[in-house]
Amino acid sequence: xxxxxxxxxxxxxxxxxxxxxxxxxxxxxxxxxxxxxxxxxxxxxxxxxxxxxxxxxxxxxxxxxxxxxxxxxxxxxxxxxxxxxxxxxxxxxxxxxxxxxxxxxxxxxxxx
Amino acid sequence: xxxxxxxxxxxxxxxxxxxxxxxxxxxxxxxxxxxxxxxxxxxxxxxxxxxxxxxxxxxxxxxxxxxxxxxxxxxxxxxxxxxxxxxxxxxxxxxxxxxxxxxxxxxxxxxxxxx
Numbered sequence: 001x002x003x004x005x006x007x008x009x010x011x012x013x014x015x016x017x018x019x020x021x022x023x024x025x026x027x028x029x030x031x032x033x034x035x036x037x038x039x040x041x042x043x044x045x046x047x048x049x050x051x052x053x054x055x056x057x058x059x060x061x062x063x064x065x066x067x068x069x070x071x072x073x074x075x076x077x078x079x080x081x082x083x084x085x086x087x088x089x090x091x092x093x094x095x096x097x098x099x100x101x102x103x104x105x106x107x108x109x110x111x112x
Numbered sequence: 113x114x115x116x117x118x119x120x121x122x123x124x125x126x127x128x129x130x131x132x133x134x135x136x137x138x139x140x141x142x143x144x145x146x147x148x149x150x151x152x153x154x155x156x157x158x159x160x161x162x163x164x165x166x167x168x169x170x171x172x173x174x175x176x177x178x179x180x181x182x183x184x185x186x187x188x189x190x191x192x193x194x195x196x197x198x199x200x201x202x203x204x205x206x207x208x209x210x211x212x213x214x215x216x217x218x219x220x221x222x223x224x225x226x227x
Contacts, residue, residue, distance in 0.1 A: 031214060042116070042203055042218030043155075088155065097214050098143050098207060099168060104154035 004032075004089040004103035012109045019076040021106040023089030024069075030097045032065060032072050037086045037105070046074075046087075081112045116219035118204050124225045130192040133222045136185055137206030145216060146179055146189050147203040155203075161187065162209075194226045 007022045025032070031050045035043040049056045049065045049072065056063045062075040076083055086107045090100040117136040125131055137144045145160040159169040161181045169179070176195070181187040191198055201223050205216040 042220050045215040099160055102155040
């Protein structure tokens with residue numbers, strides 16, 4: 001069963017706009033990760049946020065985590081056509097934090 | 113490093129045939145994961161290994177699926193006999209458990225079509 005569920009399932013925006021994707025999960029976590037998948041490719045790690053962190057930045061990415069609501073959001077600022085991809089949140093289901101469960105993802109389309 | 117290598121990239125086979133998917137993890141990584149991705153079910157963890165030992169195979173759908181990791185640089189996922197519902201993209205990923213690093217590195221995947 002899926003631990004994380006992303007919302008929305010699909011998002012279409014124009015270049016330069018911001019894109020926000022949300023993730024909800026069910027059980028307590030040590031950390032939450034976001035991955036990106038370009039069409040026809042494997043997933044690539046974007047950012048990890050630990051349960052004791054509330055916000056984290058990496059370039060144009062901003063991730064927030066609210067453990068009380070069991071939710072996280074990924075914000076991509078000033079989007080580019082190259083950001084077109086599917087984005088997945090993932091949480092660990094084992095104590096070591098090494099085995100991940102992925103949500104079904106948000107498909108982002110950025111048009112120029 | 114070449115990253116995680118999977119072969120073949122595409123496989124088309126007939127129902128009832130045996131299918132073997134191969135994976136070479138990143139050198140030095142001690143975890144290896146097999147995933148299956150479909151539109152209906154998303155990305156599912158099938159099995160994972162730590163130091164070549166299977167840790168959790170609860171995601172393997174049926175006895176028709178088996179996975180081995182004979183050494184640190186090679187793993188196989190076998191489906192015997194294959195069925196049309198096994199059609200999916202199969203990903204292999206590896207990670208290193210040092211410190212607090214949990215990042216997984218994915219291969220390009222094998223697209224399996226069973227007719």
